[in-house]
Amino acid sequence: MKATAAPLDATLTVDASRRAAGRTTVGARGRKPLTWKKRSTPWVYMAPAMVVLLLMTVAPTIFIFYSAFRNDKILGGVGKFVGLDNFIEAVTNASVQHAFLITFGFVAVAVILEMILGFALALPLAAQTRANKVGAALMLLPFAVTPAVAAMVFKQLLNPNYGWVGYYLGVFGFPKGIDLLGDPTSAWIVLVILDMWQWTPFIALILMAGLQSLPGEPREAAMVDGATPWQMFRHITFPAMVPFIAIAAVLRTIQAFKTFDSFKILTGGGPGESTEIINLGIFRVGLQSFNVGLACALGVVFLIILSLLIPFMLRIIGRRADPEEM
Amino acid sequence: MKIIQVGLGAWGARGIRKGSEMIRSLERIKRSRVVAGLGAALTVTLLATACTGGSSAPNTAAAKPTELRMLYTTDEANSAAVASLVPQFKEKFGIDLKIDNQPYDALQQKVFSEFASSSSYYDIVVVDTPWAPALVQNLEPLSQYIQNDALNPGTLQSNVGDFIPKVFYDTAVYNADSPIKRYPDPTAKPDVSAIKNAGFDVYGMPIQSNVAVMAYRSDLFNDPTQKANFKAKYGKDLTVPKTWDDYAQVAGFFTQPDKKLYGTTVMAGVGDWATDDFKTLLASYGGDGTLADESGKPAFNTPEGVEALDYYAKLAQSGHVPPGSTSADWGTTAESFGSGLTAMTINYHDLKLADNVKGGTIGYAPVPTGKAAGPHFGTWMLSLNKNSKNKEWAYQAISWLTAAEQQTTMTAKSLHPSRASVFAGIKSDNPLAPFYDTLGKSLAEGVGRARLTNYTEVSHEVAVAVNNAATGASSPSDALKSASDKVSALLKSAGY
Numbered sequence: 001m002k003a004t005a006a007p008l009d010a011t012l013t014v015d016a017s018r019r020a021a022g023r024t025t026v027g028a029r030g031r032k033p034l035t036w037k038k039r040s041t042p043w044v045y046m047a048p049a050m051v052v053l054l055l056m057t058v059a060p061t062i063f064i065f066y067s068a069f070r071n072d073k074i075l076g077g078v079g080k081f082v083g084l085d086n087f088i089e090a091v092t093n094a095s096v097q098h099a100f101l102i103t104f105g106f107v108a109v110a111v112i113l114e115m116i117l118g119f120a121l122a123l124p125l126a127a128q129t130r131a132n133k134v135g136a137a138l139m140l141l142p143f144a145v146t147p148a149v150a151a152m153v154f155k156q157l158l159n160p161n162y163g164w165v166g167y168y169l170g171v172f173g174f175p176k177g178i179d180l181l182g183d184p185t186s187a188w189i190v191l192v193i194l195d196m197w198q199w200t201p202f203i204a205l206i207l208m209a210g211l212q213s214l215p216g217e218p219r220e221a222a223m224v225d226g227a228t229p230w231q232m233f234r235h236i237t238f239p240a241m242v243p244f245i246a247i248a249a250v251l252r253t254i255q256a257f258k259t260f261d262s263f264k265i266l267t268g269g270g271p272g273e274s275t276e277i278i279n280l281g282i283f284r285v286g287l288q289s290f291n292v293g294l295a296c297a298l299g300v301v302f303l304i305i306l307s308l309l310i311p312f313m314l315r316i317i318g319r320r321a322d323p324e325e326m
Numbered sequence: 327m328k329i330i331q332v333g334l335g336a337w338g339a340r341g342i343r344k345g346s347e348m349i350r351s352l353e354r355i356k357r358s359r360v361v362a363g364l365g366a367a368l369t370v371t372l373l374a375t376a377c378t379g380g381s382s383a384p385n386t387a388a389a390k391p392t393e394l395r396m397l398y399t400t401d402e403a404n405s406a407a408v409a410s411l412v413p414q415f416k417e418k419f420g421i422d423l424k425i426d427n428q429p430y431d432a433l434q435q436k437v438f439s440e441f442a443s444s445s446s447y448y449d450i451v452v453v454d455t456p457w458a459p460a461l462v463q464n465l466e467p468l469s470q471y472i473q474n475d476a477l478n479p480g481t482l483q484s485n486v487g488d489f490i491p492k493v494f495y496d497t498a499v500y501n502a503d504s505p506i507k508r509y510p511d512p513t514a515k516p517d518v519s520a521i522k523n524a525g526f527d528v529y530g531m532p533i534q535s536n537v538a539v540m541a542y543r544s545d546l547f548n549d550p551t552q553k554a555n556f557k558a559k560y561g562k563d564l565t566v567p568k569t570w571d572d573y574a575q576v577a578g579f580f581t582q583p584d585k586k587l588y589g590t591t592v593m594a595g596v597g598d599w600a601t602d603d604f605k606t607l608l609a610s611y612g613g614d615g616t617l618a619d620e621s622g623k624p625a626f627n628t629p630e631g632v633e634a635l636d637y638y639a640k641l642a643q644s645g646h647v648p649p650g651s652t653s654a655d656w657g658t659t660a661e662s663f664g665s666g667l668t669a670m671t672i673n674y675h676d677l678k679l680a681d682n683v684k685g686g687t688i689g690y691a692p693v694p695t696g697k698a699a700g701p702h703f704g705t706w707m708l709s710l711n712k713n714s715k716n717k718e719w720a721y722q723a724i725s726w727l728t729a730a731e732q733q734t735t736m737t738a739k740s741l742h743p744s745r746a747s748v749f750a751g752i753k754s755d756n757p758l759a760p761f762y763d764t765l766g767k768s769l770a771e772g773v774g775r776a777r778l779t780n781y782t783e784v785s786h787e788v789a790v791a792v793n794n795a796a797t798g799a800s801s802p803s804d805a806l807k808s809a810s811d812k813v814s815a816l817l818k819s820a821g822y
Contacts, residue, residue, distance in 0.1 A: 074438060074439075075438070075441050075442055075460060075461065075463065075464055095812070159650060159658075160648070160649035160650040161586070161648050161649060161650065161662065161665075161667055162665075166649075176583075177583070177648075177649035177650075178649070179649050179651075179652065179653065181650070181653040182651075182652040182653050182797060183797075187653075267595075267653065268595060268597050268655075269596050269786075269790075270596030270597075270653060270790075270793050271652060271653065271793055271794070271797050271799065272596070272790055272793055272794045272797070272799050272800075273596075273790050284782060284783065284786060285783070287431075287434075287435055288431075288434065288782040289779070289780045289781075289782045289783050290438055290460065291783075
């Protein structure tokens with residue numbers, strides 16, 4: 001950042017010597033090479049954003065890495081360097097391993113289901129008719145609801161004593177007063193359904209935009225050649241959509257790993273520890289017990305796993321996106 | 327998460343209003359994105375010069391500030407009651423009392439980050455019992471203020487002897503060098519000299535005390551038909567149950583699922599509420615209701631513990647509690663009872679019946695007992711920030727707010743007093759008189775929590791065990807053994 005204070009007279013002398021030479025420098029259209037002053041201009045404009053970024057994200061991130069190797073107490077008392085203790089605790093603890101596993105399981109199931117359903121919704125809604133505009137707007141409603149509110153409403157609907165869900169399940173022959181949150185399997189189903197209700201529109205929106213941007217010519221050519229709708233989808237629409245699918249899947253995966261509200265409100269990790277995703281644990285350890293070192297170590301482990309996972313995902317999907325591979 | 331321990335289910339009771347607070351707190355959590363937020367908060371900590379405000383002798387001639395700042399809860403400790411005293415305070419002291427209210431989770435984070443950064447912004451901070459062991463080094467010991475006559479003129483006398491002994495020792499009396507220790511005689515009349523001589527000090531004044539009490543539908547218990555039926559069925563009179571065996575029997579008697587009526591409630595969802603239910607039972611079966619002993623070892627995997635959890639699991643699976651009890655919390659059970667779904671319940675605050683419960687009336691009684699009594703309790707206290715610039719005035723504010731006269735005023739707004747004289751003086755025309763009577767009796771027998779810096783973690787493991795036993799996922803003895811092993815490891819890693 002210091003570079004902005006380039007010595008002014010230096011540039012002047014350079015300019016002066018160039019003028020004395022009486023010709024412009026190389027360059028097809030007589031462009032002069034950028035002087036120090038000109039080259040540093042973009043940095044000046046970027047500086048405020050860079051400073052904010054450094055303060056708000058880079059510094060805390062570095063601090064998390066630092067804290068993960070220490071046992072600092074946030075309320076006075078001297079912390080010291082403890083090497084890998086926090087990490088050993090974070091990766092050897094059976095509850096933590098379980099929490100990581102079910103977090104991945106939840107993300108995989110939820111994202112795959114949301115992708116399929118989102119695509120299924122996007123296909124009919126992509127055609128730009130008036131009815132579709134209304135449909136798309138309606139579809140976006142769940143996406144606009146705060147996750148915490150959605151979870152609270154779901155909790156009321158699921159109440160076995162006066163909730164709608166139990167009542168209508170009863171109509172279809174399920175036992176009366178069924179407690180969906182009291183059994184691990186049904187609690188998971190509920191959590192995944194809530195997540196799908198909330199986030200499928202987000203995926204549908206990205207894929208709709210993708211579908212609307214596809215060129216029409218290949219489809220027309222295929223129609224002339226007498227392709228069936230399935231063949232059109234399989235060989236034209238889907239391959240062209242792969243980049244959009246990749247973007248949607250990656251964004252949604254990152255988001256899904258950050259899920260917190262719905263679990264906290266609906267199950268609190270129960271029954272037993274069956275829905276105790278890693279974020280609930282990090283929240284408890286870090287922000288209720290204030291065991292900062294362990295919470296940071298958990299965060300770092302989580303980050304490492306994620307940063308390995310995302311490029312891997314991109315490669316898997318990206319390979320399909322490369323026309324050479326098709 | 328003693329949240330609602332108090333006033334209300336922060337995750338549910340009183341519905342919408344509560345909900346909006348909860349969303350605010352969740353939004354805050356989201357904004358901070360947990361770990362990133364920690365990092366940011368701690369960066370500040372790191373930069374702040376770590377000056378531990380020393381406590382010096384109170385200066386009785388300290389300049390009067392124009393404003394004192396206090397950090398307080400929302401409904402959990404009846405913030406409206408405290409807020410109603412602000413104009414009176416201004417009139418008496420000529421000082422503005424500025425109160426910031428935060429819902430439970432956000433409050434806990436704010437309290438800890440204020441102390442972590444040695445901030446002097448808040449003079450008075452509300453402290454929940456589970457946080458105190460970790461915070462006590464940052465709180466100003468009050469003994470020298472209490473013993474300084476100049477700071478306690480006339481009616482301002484703090485009169486600590488008037489606090490209910492068990493409440494006072496459990497909430498406010500600590501040995502700062504070894505916060506796990508408890509005052510040896512928790513029934514003695516509180517006396518500052520005796521407390522100091524035993525190596526302890528006073529770190530706050532209890533303001534809102536919460537304890538498990540039983541609420542029941544007195545209209546059902548007094549109904550002639552019900553009485554006759556009960557007599558015919560069991561050969562004895564229908565009375566409010568005093569023992570756990572009677573409690574289970576009466577719960578079975580009232581249960582008629584076809585009429586949408588169940589006997590009672592359990593809070594067996596995973597959370598501090600389940601731990602508290604279990605603590606109460608454990609103590610009444612003769613076990614150590616604090617869950618851990620003073621050497622930092624878990625004390626619940628015992629024959630008494632198994633017996634208590636076995637009773638609880640049987641009750642949860644008996645069909646005498648509403649469906650969904652194994653995912654219920656403070657809010658859900660208050661709602662169940664309030665909507666007329668159950669004949670009895672055990673909760674931590676006064677309850678109201680919805681309008682559709684025709685002719686319903688509520689009675690209160692101490693929770694049933696086994697070999698002993700030990701309803702779970704926990705209290706909020708007002709403490710003095712060690713870094714405050716106005717300690718002498720802040721102390722006077724604390725002692726005024728928690729004095730008998732002010733506590734009596736606040737009972738009009740449902741505050742749960744902490745002084746014996748206030749309970750004794752509640753007039754029979756007070757609509758909540760029966761509730762306060764029960765509350766006072768229960769507080770005198772209450773059992774608090776172990777004083778651990780990572781109590782939240784311990785409570786979580788116990789709650790998981792209670793939930794697993796209640797759903798039948800594992801046997802009570804297996805559940806307790808597994809929780810005990812995990813808690814041992816937790817306590818070891820916390821340095822006990």
